[in-house]
Amino acid sequence: MVRSLSALAVLLCVLLAGCSSSGAPRVAKVQHIIVIMQENRSVDNLFNGFPGADTVQSGMDHGTVVPLQPVDLDSQTDLDHSHTGFWGDRDHGKMDGFGHTAGPKDYAYSYVPASETVPYWTLAKTYTFGDRMFASNSGPSFVAHQYMIAGQSGKTDENPDGWPWGCDSASNVTVKLIGPNGTDLPGIYPCLDYKTIADVLDARRVSWRYYAPAINPPYAHYSSGDIWSAFDAIRHIRYGPDWTNNVISPNTRFLTDVQKGDLAQVTWIVPDWAYSDHPGKGATTQGPDWVASLVNAVGASKFWDSTVIFISWDDWGGWYDHVDPPQVDEMGYGFRVPLIVVSPFARRGYVSHQVHEFSGFLRYTEEVFNLPSLGTRDASADDFSDCFDYSQTPQPYTQIQVKFTPGFFLHEAPTGPPDTD
Numbered sequence: 001m002v003r004s005l006s007a008l009a010v011l012l013c014v015l016l017a018g019c020s021s022s023g024a025p026r027v028a029k030v031q032h033i034i035v036i037m038q039e040n041r042s043v044d045n046l047f048n049g050f051p052g053a054d055t056v057q058s059g060m061d062h063g064t065v066v067p068l069q070p071v072d073l074d075s076q077t078d079l080d081h082s083h084t085g086f087w088g089d090r091d092h093g094k095m096d097g098f099g100h101t102a103g104p105k106d107y108a109y110s111y112v113p114a115s116e117t118v119p120y121w122t123l124a125k126t127y128t129f130g131d132r133m134f135a136s137n138s139g140p141s142f143v144a145h146q147y148m149i150a151g152q153s154g155k156t157d158e159n160p161d162g163w164p165w166g167c168d169s170a171s172n173v174t175v176k177l178i179g180p181n182g183t184d185l186p187g188i189y190p191c192l193d194y195k196t197i198a199d200v201l202d203a204r205r206v207s208w209r210y211y212a213p214a215i216n217p218p219y220a221h222y223s224s225g226d227i228w229s230a231f232d233a234i235r236h237i238r239y240g241p242d243w244t245n246n247v248i249s250p251n252t253r254f255l256t257d258v259q260k261g262d263l264a265q266v267t268w269i270v271p272d273w274a275y276s277d278h279p280g281k282g283a284t285t286q287g288p289d290w291v292a293s294l295v296n297a298v299g300a301s302k303f304w305d306s307t308v309i310f311i312s313w314d315d316w317g318g319w320y321d322h323v324d325p326p327q328v329d330e331m332g333y334g335f336r337v338p339l340i341v342v343s344p345f346a347r348r349g350y351v352s353h354q355v356h357e358f359s360g361f362l363r364y365t366e367e368v369f370n371l372p373s374l375g376t377r378d379a380s381a382d383d384f385s386d387c388f389d390y391s392q393t394p395q396p397y398t399q400i401q402v403k404f405t406p407g408f409f410l411h412e413a414p415t416g417p418p419d420t421d
Helices: 002-016 025-029 083-090 118-126 141-150 197-203 241-245 253-259 287-299 359-368 406-411
Strands: 032-038 058-061 064-067 128-130 175-178 184-188 208-211 266-269 307-313 339-342 350-352
Touching: 032 141, 032 287, 032 359, 118 128, 118 287, 118 339, 141 197, 141 359, 197 208, 197 359, 253 287, 253 406, 287 307, 287 406, 307 359
Parallel strands: 032 266, 032 307, 128 350, 208 266
Antiparallel strands: 058 064, 128 339, 175 184, 307 339
């Protein structure tokens, strides 16, 4: 009944053209939603000094002030970003435990110079940047990507201990479950089977695609698709028609699909290791150009006037952040991660200080396409309303200048070691 009344209100609002910026006009104006999920950066690390955002130039390490030092985007040191590592970093809300991690002393107290991430800063300055976007979970990538598609993770709280991560895992691979007070419980096989937003989209005949690097049987070598292809961990998706029809590899096919005039109503895109922004062996500085190339492709297409693009990073990567995350349940929130909202309807030059999380992507999708809630974290998540002004007349998109062209990404071979924590 609530959904029916909501749909009626939307219809009346569209007809009367009298809704607020967070109301019904988006139903008519927004026809495509894209979520781009990069890797392992906190707000203080990747957007330090961003105008209007809450960032700091120093942190605390158990009572000692530590100035944040510059570190290259292609840092080869992969810091601890496990669930248990989160508890150590947060230190009961003191936000002073980041010095515990591996690597040089206080290496986590670092920031990436803005000169290395110009495309990110350009998009964030032009459109909307969020400085209160929190990871949905207090742990690493596997769990974060499940919240992105389902608003839950089946109580899993770490990355699996072998790869691929999901139903293609070897029989001896497990993923730990959340325990009390920052502990882990014995693991389960990482092939889960709960309802996702994809099931709701299928039922309502809303088109969707998930672009990821390919999973490489017989897994003799590593691919990013082996770990960040979230639907591989959902049994009925992995062994159903959606796996063939809607999970698309390589991820670079998004560039050619859009160029051909082919864009699903809901799209997720995850990167290859080399351009993921993930620190560690094989890391490069290609991430900002990869993301800008995806946005440029949409901006140059017929879809620009009807699209919302969310760009975020799946966890803090072990890097320092000074804001204590709200604790809403046993899973999270995790630390702050950057958020960029790009759209002709995104508020221009705006910094959002509202609390957001990954499940909000689901909430927003449900509202745009009038879908029922999954009843997981999406039910309480913010819907990014403050980030938009739907009364704006769409303006032509200005292409972001990049060093690495779309052709570079189309021809680059997948690379990188597995993310093991």
